Amino acid sequence: MFFNLPQEYREASAGELxxxxxxxxxxxxxxxxxxxxxxxxxxxxxxGDHIGDSYALSKIAAxxxxxxxxVFCGVHFMAEAADILTAGHQRVFLPNPLAGxxxxxxxxxxxxxxxxxxxxxxGGADKIMPVSYMNTAARLKAFTGKNGGLICTSSNAVGAxxxxxxxxxxxxxxxxxxxxxxxxxxMGFGPEDMVVWDFTRDRGGLTEExxxxxxxVLWKGHCHVHTNFTAEHVAEVRAxxxxxxxxxxxxCKAEVVSIADGAGSTKYIVDYCEKAPAxxxxxxxxxxNLINRMAHLHPDKTIFELSGLTCPxxxxxxxxxxxxxxxxxxxxxxxxxIQVPEPIRSDALLSLERMLEVQ
Ligand code: 13P
Ligand code: SF4
Numbered sequence: 011m012f013f014n015l016p017q018e019y020r021e022a023s024a025g026e027l028x029x030x031x032x033x034x035x036x037x038x039x040x041x042x043x044x045x046x047x048x049x050x051x052x053x054x055x056x057x058g059d060h061i062g063d064s065y066a067l068s069k070i071a072a073x074x075x076x077x078x079x080x081v082f083c084g085v086h087f088m089a090e091a092a093d094i095l096t097a098g099h100q101r102v103f104l105p106n107p108l109a110g111x112x113x114x115x116x117x118x119x120x121x122x123x124x125x126x127x128x129x130x131x132x133g134g135a136d137k138i139m140p141v142s143y144m145n146t147a148a149r150l151k152a153f154t155g156k157n158g159g160l161i162c163t164s165s166n167a168v169g170a171x172x173x174x175x176x177x178x179x180x181x182x183x184x185x186x187x188x189x190x191x192x193x194x195x196x197m198g199f200g201p202e203d204m205v206v207w208d209f210t211r212d213r214g215g216l217t218e219e220x221x222x223x224x225x226x227v228l229w230k231g232h233c234h235v236h237t238n239f240t241a242e243h244v245a246e247v248r249a250x251x252x253x254x255x256x257x258x259x260x261x262c263k264a265e266v267v268s269i270a271d272g273a274g275s276t277k278y279i280v281d282y283c284e285k286a287p288a289x290x291x292x293x294x295x296x297x298x299n300l301i302n303r304m305a306h307l308h309p310d311k312t313i314f315e316l317s318g319l320t321c322p323x324x325x326x327x328x329x330x331x332x333x334x335x336x337x338x339x340x341x342x343x344x345x346x347x348i349q350v351p352e353p354i355r356s357d358a359l360l361s362l363e364r365m366l367e368v369q
Contacts, residue, residue, distance in 0.1 A: 155360030185231030258295035
């Protein structure tokens, strides 16, 4: 749970940590902004100056003018995006530097470059636009920007794919095959228009004919938190609660998304819970800390986790504790900021700026 936190932070009580965080915030005042992703622990979210999904937080990071210290309670790729979008004198810190995203790690640059080389006879950058999910390392964002592509999040995936397919014949979508596939279906593409590039197989495991025909080539990556939900979970929850609404994140498999009552980004899920009338029963297929917080914020509605069996926790989001936050705020001067070096930063910025233009 803890990385190498000094003992005083490991052993401090929650009350003491809260006091220390409050004092440090007061001292740093407008020099500091704390960004907290919706999947963070509830006690960490309480200290967020801004709480949001990855799209909203990157917009908020980009809009910071006064803050010199941006503490990002989230995972590594989010802090990298914030660093890319902020000015040189602004430093971004990840309170627990071990918080990564296993899905982002599924698209290694060596594998991506091998696939891209192979795709050159199919049109390369003239005909194929890379579109990368926010959940990617800065290097893949840079590759995307350099090749005319853009970043998307679950909030603007349709807009991003439309942007790409208005300009080029094909999209190469990294790294979440489920988000890409679900978005393709939503836009009216059929299963025959989409293929999955399996980086563990020779030539992606695809024939030339499949690649010629495909409009969307999906990288074979997934989120282990969201792919745990099944169509059986949906059937079971409906059998038990006939009046339930099933709402899921588009990182879930298509068999789940296609039968849910609603599917959308983290923001969509948050808004759905807020707008639902009192007395609503909502089963949600996404990360458990968000679901628990929605249940806590809306006691007049019955909000619960879809499977009833698994605990869909993102262990990486969960890594950041109050202990880490207190340590970061009191010791940021000796911590290493998240810094994306040039030229990766400038190329990645191109892809993020294109993202911010697309709704
Ligand atoms: P959002 O883009 O909805 O914030 O989601 C990020 C993420 O990691 C979802 O698993
Ligand atoms: Fe990555 Fe999944 Fe965690 Fe999101 S929930 S940060 S995609 S592992």
